[in-house]
Amino acid sequence: AQETTTITIATVNNGDMVRMQGLTDAFNEAHPDIELEWVTLEENTLRQNVTTDIATNGGQYDVITIGTYEVPIWGNQGWLAPLDDLPAEYDVDDLLPPIRAGLSVDGTLYAAPFYGESSFVMYRRDLAEAAGIAIPDQPTWEDIKAAAAAMNNPETGVHGICLRGKAGWGENMAFLTTMANSYGARWFDENWQPQLDSREWKAAITDYLELMTSYGPPGASSNGFNENLTLFQQGRCGMWIDATVAGSFVTDPNNSTVAEQVGFALAPDAGQGKRANWLWAWSLAVPASSDAPEAAKTFIAWATSKEYANLVAETEGWANVPPGTRTSLYENADYLAAAPFAQMTIDSINAADPNSPTVQPVPYTGVQFVAIPEFQGLGTTVGQEFSAALAGQKTVDEALASAQEIATQTMTEAGYIQQ
Amino acid sequence: MGQITLSGVTKRFGDVEVIPPLDLQIGDGEFVVFVGPSGCGKSTLLRLIAGLEDTSAGHISIDGRDATGLPPAKRGLAMVFQSYALYPHMTVRKNIAFPLRMAGMDKAEQDRRVEAAAKVLNLSSYLDRRPGQLSGGQRQRVAIGRAIVREPAAFLFDEPLSNLDAALRVGMRMEISELHEKLRTTMIYVTHDQVEAMTMADKIVVLNAGRIEQVGSPLELYRAPRNTFVAGFIGSPKMNLVTGPEAARFDAHTIGIRPEHIGVHPTMGDWRGVVGVSEHLGSDTFFHVHDTGLAPMMTVRAGGEVGLTHGDTVFLTPDATKIHRFDQNGIRL
Amino acid sequence: MGQITLSGVTKRFGDVEVIPPLDLQIGDGEFVVFVGPSGCGKSTLLRLIAGLEDTSAGHISIDGRDATGLPPAKRGLAMVFQSYALYPHMTVRKNIAFPLRMAGMDKAEQDRRVEAAAKVLNLSSYLDRRPGQLSGGQRQRVAIGRAIVREPAAFLFDEPLSNLDAALRVGMRMEISELHEKLRTTMIYVTHDQVEAMTMADKIVVLNAGRIEQVGSPLELYRAPRNTFVAGFIGSPKMNLVTGPEAARFDAHTIGIRPEHIGVHPTMGDWRGVVGVSEHLGSDTFFHVHDTGLAPMMTVRAGGEVGLTHGDTVFLTPDATKIHRFDQNGIRL
Amino acid sequence: MSTQASRSAARLMLSPAVLLLLVWMIVPLALTLWFSVQRYNLLTPDRSGFVWFANYAAFVTSPAFWLAILNTLLLVGGVLLITVTGGILIALLIDQPLWGQGVVRILVISPFFIMPPVAALIWKNMFFNPSNGLFAEALRGIGLAPFDFLGQAPLASIIVIVAWQWLPFATLILLTALQSLDSERLEAAEMDGANPWNRFRFIMLPHLARAITVVVLIQTIFLLGILVEILVTTNGGPGSESTTLTFLVYKEAILDSDVGTAAAGGVVAVILANIVAIFLMRAIGKNLDA
Amino acid sequence: MARAVSTQRKAVNTALAWGVALLIAFPILWTFLTSFKPEPQAVASPPVWFGFDWTVRNYVDVQRQRDYFDYFWNSVVLALGSTALGLVIAIPAAWSMAFVPGAKTKDLLMWMLSTKMMPGVAVLVPIYLVFVWLGLLDTRIGLVVVLMLINLPIIVWMLYTYFREIPGEILEAARMDGASLGREILYVLTPMAIPGIASTVLLNIILAWNEAFWTIVLTTTNAAPLTKFISGFSSPQGLFYAKLSAASTMAIAPILIMGWFSQKQLVRGLTFGAVK
Numbered sequence A: 001a002q003e004t005t006t007i008t009i010a011t012v013n014n015g016d017m018v019r020m021q022g023l024t025d026a027f028n029e030a031h032p033d034i035e036l037e038w039v040t041l042e043e044n045t046l047r048q049n050v051t052t053d054i055a056t057n058g059g060q061y062d063v064i065t066i067g068t069y070e071v072p073i074w075g076n077q078g079w080l081a082p083l084d085d086l087p088a089e090y091d092v093d094d095l096l097p098p099i100r101a102g103l104s105v106d107g108t109l110y111a112a113p114f115y116g117e118s119s120f121v122m123y124r125r126d127l128a129e130a131a132g133i134a135i136p137d138q139p140t141w142e143d144i145k146a147a148a149a150a151m152n153n154p155e156t157g158v159h160g161i162c163l164r165g166k167a168g169w170g171e172n173m174a175f176l177t178t179m180a181n182s183y184g185a186r187w188f189d190e191n192w193q194p195q196l197d198s199r200e201w202k203a204a205i206t207d208y209l210e211l212m213t214s215y216g217p218p219g220a221s222s223n224g225f226n227e228n229l230t231l232f233q234q235g236r237c238g239m240w241i242d243a244t245v246a247g248s249f250v251t252d253p254n255n256s257t258v259a260e261q262v263g264f265a266l267a268p269d270a271g272q273g274k275r276a277n278w279l280w281a282w283s284l285a286v287p288a289s290s291d292a293p294e295a296a297k298t299f300i301a302w303a304t305s306k307e308y309a310n311l312v313a314e315t316e317g318w319a320n321v322p323p324g325t326r327t328s329l330y331e332n333a334d335y336l337a338a339a340p341f342a343q344m345t346i347d348s349i350n351a352a353d354p355n356s357p358t359v360q361p362v363p364y365t366g367v368q369f370v371a372i373p374e375f376q377g378l379g380t381t382v383g384q385e386f387s388a389a390l391a392g393q394k395t396v397d398e399a400l401a402s403a404q405e406i407a408t409q410t411m412t413e414a415g416y417i418q419q
Numbered sequence B, C: 001m002g003q004i005t006l007s008g009v010t011k012r013f014g015d016v017e018v019i020p021p022l023d024l025q026i027g028d029g030e031f032v033v034f035v036g037p038s039g040c041g042k043s044t045l046l047r048l049i050a051g052l053e054d055t056s057a058g059h060i061s062i063d064g065r066d067a068t069g070l071p072p073a074k075r076g077l078a079m080v081f082q083s084y085a086l087y088p089h090m091t092v093r094k095n096i097a098f099p100l101r102m103a104g105m106d107k108a109e110q111d112r113r114v115e116a117a118a119k120v121l122n123l124s125s126y127l128d129r130r131p132g133q134l135s136g137g138q139r140q141r142v143a144i145g146r147a148i149v150r151e152p153a154a155f156l157f158d159e160p161l162s163n164l165d166a167a168l169r170v171g172m173r174m175e176i177s178e179l180h181e182k183l184r185t186t187m188i189y190v191t192h193d194q195v196e197a198m199t200m201a202d203k204i205v206v207l208n209a210g211r212i213e214q215v216g217s218p219l220e221l222y223r224a225p226r227n228t229f230v231a232g233f234i235g236s237p238k239m240n241l242v243t244g245p246e247a248a249r250f251d252a253h254t255i256g257i258r259p260e261h262i263g264v265h266p267t268m269g270d271w272r273g274v275v276g277v278s279e280h281l282g283s284d285t286f287f288h289v290h291d292t293g294l295a296p297m298m299t300v301r302a303g304g305e306v307g308l309t310h311g312d313t314v315f316l317t318p319d320a321t322k323i324h325r326f327d328q329n330g331i332r333l
Numbered sequence D: 001m002s003t004q005a006s007r008s009a010a011r012l013m014l015s016p017a018v019l020l021l022l023v024w025m026i027v028p029l030a031l032t033l034w035f036s037v038q039r040y041n042l043l044t045p046d047r048s049g050f051v052w053f054a055n056y057a058a059f060v061t062s063p064a065f066w067l068a069i070l071n072t073l074l075l076v077g078g079v080l081l082i083t084v085t086g087g088i089l090i091a092l093l094i095d096q097p098l099w100g101q102g103v104v105r106i107l108v109i110s111p112f113f114i115m116p117p118v119a120a121l122i123w124k125n126m127f128f129n130p131s132n133g134l135f136a137e138a139l140r141g142i143g144l145a146p147f148d149f150l151g152q153a154p155l156a157s158i159i160v161i162v163a164w165q166w167l168p169f170a171t172l173i174l175l176t177a178l179q180s181l182d183s184e185r186l187e188a189a190e191m192d193g194a195n196p197w198n199r200f201r202f203i204m205l206p207h208l209a210r211a212i213t214v215v216v217l218i219q220t221i222f223l224l225g226i227l228v229e230i231l232v233t234t235n236g237g238p239g240s241e242s243t244t245l246t247f248l249v250y251k252e253a254i255l256d257s258d259v260g261t262a263a264a265g266g267v268v269a270v271i272l273a274n275i276v277a278i279f280l281m282r283a284i285g286k287n288l289d290a
Numbered sequence E: 001m002a003r004a005v006s007t008q009r010k011a012v013n014t015a016l017a018w019g020v021a022l023l024i025a026f027p028i029l030w031t032f033l034t035s036f037k038p039e040p041q042a043v044a045s046p047p048v049w050f051g052f053d054w055t056v057r058n059y060v061d062v063q064r065q066r067d068y069f070d071y072f073w074n075s076v077v078l079a080l081g082s083t084a085l086g087l088v089i090a091i092p093a094a095w096s097m098a099f100v101p102g103a104k105t106k107d108l109l110m111w112m113l114s115t116k117m118m119p120g121v122a123v124l125v126p127i128y129l130v131f132v133w134l135g136l137l138d139t140r141i142g143l144v145v146v147l148m149l150i151n152l153p154i155i156v157w158m159l160y161t162y163f164r165e166i167p168g169e170i171l172e173a174a175r176m177d178g179a180s181l182g183r184e185i186l187y188v189l190t191p192m193a194i195p196g197i198a199s200t201v202l203l204n205i206i207l208a209w210n211e212a213f214w215t216i217v218l219t220t221t222n223a224a225p226l227t228k229f230i231s232g233f234s235s236p237q238g239l240f241y242a243k244l245s246a247a248s249t250m251a252i253a254p255i256l257i258m259g260w261f262s263q264k265q266l267v268r269g270l271t272f273g274a275v276k
């Protein structure tokens, strides 16, 4: 018999990843010499564990699940094995260009996208109709505000709009950064001077708070993606602006009470030329400390391949195929037919530009984040401020002032700002 | 003040009748001792009087007033527990003052009474110590102090000396007796030590399995025990009980003769036996005499020092006037 | 087998010298009782002999062999503790066999010895019980059984009876004496009860603050206490000690006279006094006589029952031949 | 029991435990002290070097520091208050004769067996959640607006969760202590005319002092390290409303990957914890002496 | 106070005590109930009590996602292993402290406890590095040692308070009887302290089972216990209350059941010397 190699795969506990675990029999059949061990964790715990391990060269993982935020930083750090030798049939060029760009450093791919996403507006067509309004495919924030006001009806348990409020750089700050982008705001100017005390930020946050306090659900400051998903599935939200992957959940009749009623629209803008949509891809990468990089790459090539998409389609239906990574998927008629949100998804993804995310120029890449190591901590701390503002414990000005102070301190300590 | 009457008092724990209906009169100012073997119901009876247990039937009256249903605090009695039950976190002063404080007495009066009690009990210099810093005898006195300050109608003592060592016990026994002389308050005192009963009581109540076997003054019980139980229980060392032909000679089923009422002689006397263990206390000597044919062993007391040792043959002669006679039910004839 | 010699044995706890240098000879087969007030160092001395404490200075030899540095198990002694120290999780059989098991004796021989010991101690029918299911006296016997099986050079007892109630104590006292008669092994017995000391000992060692006050047979100590400490300690009730002119009459600083050596008469005698508390035991009566001008209180024993009560005037006459004389340091003259 | 031989044996037998704990304490502590004066961020390994006390300064001056200390004290104090008073009341209650005592006890003790992440998840999702939680349902049921517990009263909510976990522990120890109270002492107080309240106040409560001390001591040790409950429910927020010292250190170490500052924070936390401990021992430690 | 308690009073007590007890246990009971609901009914408003479509689907789903038994088995090994190791080290230490106390014994005990006050996160990186160097990451033995060290102070303290109640005379008797130190501890002390040791063991198993920091950080797959299992279910996408309840039930059930069955033992010993 052959030597078997065991590889340890760290993944997040979301639906597509869990589904992949269920389908590994197919992989095992093709590769009996590779044994898979799974570590499935909640996103933050995963990030914490993986970061610690990689930074200390622990070598616990052979395949890790990371996002577009980490890839460029870690790739730069030399922590990831480059994926430049993927087989021809993998068809690297089929990857969506914005996604591929987000996962490359200086043109070298460091992670393969498992699924990609942007953000868009999901809304209840039935409620909109009942309220006598229409939401355009390319709405403005004014449209959103008007629609939220029209659909809001707390007595029947329906809130006009659900947005993220839970603190975290990947939670409320992902949404708020894109919203700010569309208002013409930016995190830093070209000299890394924080811009959180700018007029644009104030306008964005003020509107956000107004939306949420007038038309949002109670306790919004602890709502993240999941909480909002649950609310929307239960029919408690008129609108929800969030990740495009949610499209498949809210239209899934098994879990959603409103599956038939969901409409989609691009993320709103404020007439400044940028829409409030982000770009994210959960991707698989091989840490440089892995002792089985070849087997790991073999696995990654399988898990992010076209065949895998076909496999999922066969067993679970086209609607459940991991979205947002390959051009070919969006040319597949079966998929387009099964996924009413597909077109809106690909449009959103293509509308995002990680290299030029804002109206004004910035020194960083990343749409809903700033691709520097300090952002994790900074984004989360600032997120806490906005969360506090949402909870009514701070005013907009107070929140922005302390955000600015925190950002200045962080950037100074980290050496971006020279005194 | 301090008359207690029990009529038909009964106590059952579940199905077990621990005290069958029982009548007892305790006069004002009497020192009454309940004595009896372990488990005979002494504590239970005391607790019934105190109100710490409910009677199953019967009535208790204190000073003519029916107290059967009254809560303990209302009966005007004070109790000294076997374990002393001092409050370990309070100073001696606070311990003694506690009942007064509970009664809402004003501070100055409390202090006055505590000082007075402490004086009586020789506790004045320990008032600011905690119970943990006192010796056994001192703790005992604190417990008594806590009882005294309330000026109760009667004191109840439940084996208050059984936790003390022999020497202390003698001293405390005396102190309690003196206290009674001084206060002349009714005292009910539970013990299973017959020396305590004999030396302290005005009146002894001998209990056996919840029944009263005999009530009387110590010397009455010593001189004329009503049955073999009392005969065996009162007096130390125990009365020698003899059955068989020798008893029949005295027209009785059983005869009893106390060790101190038997004469010993090396060569002549009524009964012949062999000396076993002998205990020389200096003041007295106790011989165990075997092989008399009367009882497995006869105990004999000889005054002072006697030159008999293990294995010697002796002759015993009872003082005929001091022989107790019992029928086959053990009842005194 | 069983000779123990202490020479210059000293024990200090930190700075406190609990036992100043002390010499003592214990002969083979003797029953030696250490007696003395609480805290005088009896237990400490026993534990030094047992090897449970290190000596601070001096030597202990057992049967001529120096045992000063030997661990307890190597000294060939057996000890019976005040609390019995039975192993609660083992049956009686296992408890008794434990020392044999530790010595690696084979099973059959263990059984044989345990059965033999159980027979001697009347424990045969309890061998499969646990200590928790035994009465106090039975536990005591198990502890002794555990000591016997090892056939030790000597037994050490540390107040083995102080946890028993009065009645049992008398019985067990007897049993231990009988055991000694039977085995004739050296026994060292610690107590602070002078009745035990008097009745059991071949030789009494009276300790006071770690020093030996007197060594001798019980009757020697009773008849000729070497000093006032021993005089007061041995004998019950205590010897009356009188100082002042009356003592001077006898050419002494202090004279002592035992309660049993004083005659009582209602109208005539040497010393006049007033009766205080009297304790009637039936067999004897003890009077406390006050206001004699000799000592705050004189205790007097009168045989049988005497018709004197509180407040009566009495006259006391000492038996002149039984008067003990002491100098100003309390040493016997 | 104090022969030379037994004393040396004792030293020998104590040494494995002491040595192990010493190593367990010294090695990480030494490394922590070392890191605390280094610039050491996991994500920027190239920027490293000796920085004196800059990390300490950064930690102590971080805006959330004082609030974190306050929150830590509130959390520990709040939980202790609830568990001790609740524990006494429940112990008094279930010490009474009642039917089904065994089952009652089993129910009361149960939260003690729940692992912290599960406890936090249950409370967060099924109770505190302002949309689907049972509390929200209950409030709605009586016609009130749902309350956002974790958003509006984050620290109080966490205190509730933690107190729920520790209530059984306090109850059990207090119950055992209560049952060890000599009944004669209560009877004596009754004879002395003390009513039930006075018996509680003057007899039971002082008797429980030692047990309360132990509960306070042990719980404090565990409570100072509370992390998972915060992490799962509020993530220290909103703002820094529920950030404790431990959580602040966590934030430095994990979110910022700033090992240096986290180490400095850890040292600060250890010092503060020991101050609390010493304070505790001084204040109530005398109760512990046998 | 053996006076009869009126039935009425007892009924009131009973009602009150049951009320309080059910309230305290309610979150657990509710979780258990929820684990049998279909997801939509788990978040239904108003809540459904018993009239839902009972299903074990959630358990099947959870088990399909992750093999429960791997985690369960690791939890068992870690809890038992750390407890056994802890006992072996703590019993001699507690013996020394209880029977040969010195002036510093109390201080030593307090020092041991103080080692528990170091926040885990602060030493995470140092410990992780040490584990990397020693190759102990994701090994059971590494975790066993860590859990043992974390709980050692508590074990020592509990045993110490227990041993102190054992009269020294019994050990002296054993010594007189010729038992060596080892046999004295093995044959006399340990059996006598069984109730105390049992509750120490129980408490330690509970603490080890529920430890949720190091067990998550230092393991990946081979040594991962149920704390890691549950941390993968904390916020997946979509409706998850029922599945979360099922996973929670699975994670806590073993220890809960053990706790219920041994609560007498646990309670009896859980005093930390709080009861004289």
Ligand SMILES: Nc1ncnc2c1ncn2[C@@H]1O[C@H](COP(=O)(O)OP(=O)(O)OP(=O)(O)O)[C@@H](O)[C@H]1O
Pocket (backbone or CB within 6 Å): B013, B018, B036, B037, B038, B039, B040, B041, B042, B043, B044, B045, B192, E002
């Ligand atoms: N609460 C109770 N429930 C059931 N039986 C009891 C209770 N209290 C006492 N008894 C029983 O009642 C009988 C008398 O007990 P009591 O305590 O009065 O005896 P005692 O004479 O005081 O004995 P001792 O001399 O040992 O103190 C005993 O058989 C005892 O077992």
Ligand SMILES: Nc1ncnc2c1ncn2[C@@H]1O[C@H](COP(=O)(O)OP(=O)(O)OP(=O)(O)O)[C@@H](O)[C@H]1O
Pocket (backbone or CB within 6 Å): C013, C018, C036, C037, C038, C039, C040, C041, C042, C043, C044, C045, C192
């Ligand atoms: N381990 C110890 N450390 C310090 N002092 C001690 C120690 N053991 C005993 N002592 C002191 O030594 C003295 C003698 O104690 P020991 O126990 O021998 O007295 P004892 O005569 O047996 O008293 P008792 O009759 O009360 O048993 C006492 O003052 C006691 O306080």
Ligand SMILES: [Mg+2]
Pocket (backbone or CB within 6 Å): B042, B043, B044, B159
């Ligand atoms: Mg009694």
Ligand SMILES: [Mg+2]
Pocket (backbone or CB within 6 Å): C042, C043, C044
């Ligand atoms: Mg002693």
